[in-house]
Amino acid sequence: MESIETEVLVVGGGATGLGVARDAAMRGFATVLVERKDLAEGTTGRYHGLLHSGGRYAVKDPRAARECAAENAILRRVAADSIEDTGGLFVTTPWDDVTFGDRFLAGCADTGVGVEEIDVADALRREPAVNAGIRRAFLVADASMDAWKLVWACARSAEQHGARILTYRRVVEVLRAADTVAGVVVVDSRSDEEMTIHARMTVNATGAWAGQLAALAGCRPVEVVPGKGIMIAMNHRIVNTVVNRCTMPSDGDIIVPIRTVSVVGTTDSPVADPDQLEVTQAEVDHMLDEGEKLVPGFRHARALRVWAGARPLFGARPPGDDDTRDITRAHALIDHAERDGIGGFVTITGGKATTFRLMAEETVDLVCRALDAGGPRPCRTAVEALPDSEPGAYYSVGSRLARREAHLLDDQLVCECELVSRQTLEEAVERRPTANLDDVRRALRLGMGPCQGGFCTYRATGIFHRLERLDQVTANTALLDFLQERWKGVHPILYGDQLRQARLDDWIYQGLMDVEHLPAVAAAAIGSVA
């Protein structure tokens, strides 16, 4: 069994874990991160995509609002390439209490959230699709943030500072030496090989799974309740500004324009297992109805894909913290030495993607103290920009089109919907030898547009095969897996245009290619509309 040693081991490859790994590596710790799947395959890759201004929590959760406002300003500087500066609107729809706007303004003032009430007419000029019946409108610094870009930029930076990022490694055992956690055993999910990682400090950054890992470590229960939230991506940007209902946070009250789509969300219901997130028809209907309140005609727009994520809702209050308002949305940093008498182990969970950097900073501060790092090791993540964000230019949805225009004549288009060219695909495969089409999907948005892989999946599989990444049988299997994965997100919203699309895709794969009878590893059953 392979065995490695490190100072800091981070478990969990979401925003929090990557933030911790980067920060620790920047402060000079030998650092390793393990993730059971691909980076951002947990909640981070399934979130709503909103870089909060803090407005959403201004009334309900002042601490979260304050943190979001501060982190929003910082991330705009250091992670500009992952952020699209959409701006945000809070609007009072006919279903909302007009006076809430006053509490909202007061809350924003108290928590340092920048806000400006604007004319309803100006708001409607800016976003003509928004319900013309709105009675008040407020402008805030909301933005959309691309989780994959963010997480991969953190990973690259961490690696530049010497960290090792190991994906597809699941922690199956936490090693104990008396009262201390000494490391973990991981299994490589692709080769089934085990590996031991010895570490002076293990950071549990597994989000909604934090309770499971803490249990492996033999701690007192860490009560993280997975809170399921569903979101629906609509086929195009119906709005170009984040639009929130100006009311107490509730279901389906935000539409986020991100990349080429607009995403309506979300819901919040406790579930037992963060790996089992069913989406029901009733939830889909509920979301569309709520979307309709913000944007009349929403129901007639094309729904592209629905998915769910699990919020890490931290229930058990850390000792000494008696601020009850912190229970739900703010993060929790647990020093298990202090709480359970188990050294070498800390848990960081809860919080928001928006506050991932702050969570990482506090965590690594604790690691410094625990490892008695000898002298101050100041955190630099608030000032040092992430790779590609150094110029400080925000991401723009038009950038792919501009790039495509420059290579119209010398590069093929593989994914037509999301404008992924052959060269981009080949470079991505080169950069990261992977046999998994789904990894490429997340990195490039391949197959995430309107046709949901109908036209690019077979092209991409062929290119993988040609690059000798996959032999024939594995290529067929990869194709089937990919189709299966896409199908999962589509079947709960099959109506109208997306149903027609599914029929066409079905004819291509079932009718033309007879995919179910391709020689593949395991007969993956493909959903069929028929």
Next chain:
Amino acid sequence: MEDLIRASLDHCIKCTICETVCPVAQVTPLFPGPKYEGPQAERFRLPSGSADASVDYCSGCGLCTQVCPQGVKIAEINSRARAHFKAQKGVSVRDRILARPGLTGRLGTPVAPLANRVMANGTARRLMEKAVGVHHAAPVPVYAGHSFQRWARHHERHASPRLDGRSVVYFHGCSVNWFEPDLGRMVVAVLEHNGVEVKMPRQDCCGLPLQSNGLFDAARRALGRLARDLSAGSAGHAVVASSTSCGVMLKREGREILGLDDDETLRAVGARTFDVCEYLLDLHGQGLLDTGFRPLPLTVIYHAACQQRGHSMGTPALELLRLVPELEVIRSEADCCGMAGTYGLKKEKYDIGMAVGERLFEQVRRVGPDAVACDGETCRWQITKATGRASVHPVELLFRAYGLEL
């Protein structure tokens, strides 16, 4: 309210049918095609504009929108994107000139012989290509030297034709006014011959050239003015147009592309606008058309202009011409002649336009007809320039078959 043209992109299922008909994509790799420029690129465009220049190669022929089984307004999306792009980059002097046939007509008419000589002069044309970017070999119209409106005012005052109490308003367009007034007179003669009174109010450009050159605000003003001019004092009469593309502008495009759906006058005028052949065929359907045509022993190729499809009226001209004894009418095998408004005039698009039209030109050379009949004026100029064959509006053939004279 979400904008309906943009929202139509949602219906695209990537079937690629539009790609197979786009005449421009078939002849040049510089244009990535309707599916790409329309429903795909649109998802990447912001209201503040976008970086794609290739959409300017779309000729606006509208074939893609016509064939899309899902109802995606592809050509319309492209047209808007082009306007946006131009608004950002600035519209060239050339495009501003081409966009204002009324102005150039007014300037050229008093000095017609001189202007025509300049336009026929090779050296002058090369200078013009350099200076403003109109290709030296592209067909340009010949100034008639007198405007149709002058004749119309005189005619309305003095003529007293046999009438059946049926009246129409004639929307003649810029081309008839400045370049082909005789066609206008033939249209009037054919209508009057069938007992229809023709009113010809003062009118100016419909704004189509402004729109296709990306000058949307000016186009909106022009179209709004035209709708009011045509409806003034015409108490619900049908409006008859002899220019296919300008007729579509009134019927539909203006409201859809320019977003003038709230203009009540325009909506009302649009609803009662007919292409002249559509109107005549309708009369025939009611048994009101004089079918006493004389034999016309000629062979003509009939080419339906690409923009005619926007009328959604089939090919009424073809059916009318088939009523004329001994007239052999052969259908054109091509969808577009390559001119598409003013597209083929432009220096950087002339070769593309000629390549698009080649299918038609080849047929003309092969068949060697006496003339090519086509409803679109710029198409007629392009066809004659490229093949040396005479080209006529279908009404001109009816006029001759009635034995009428100017």
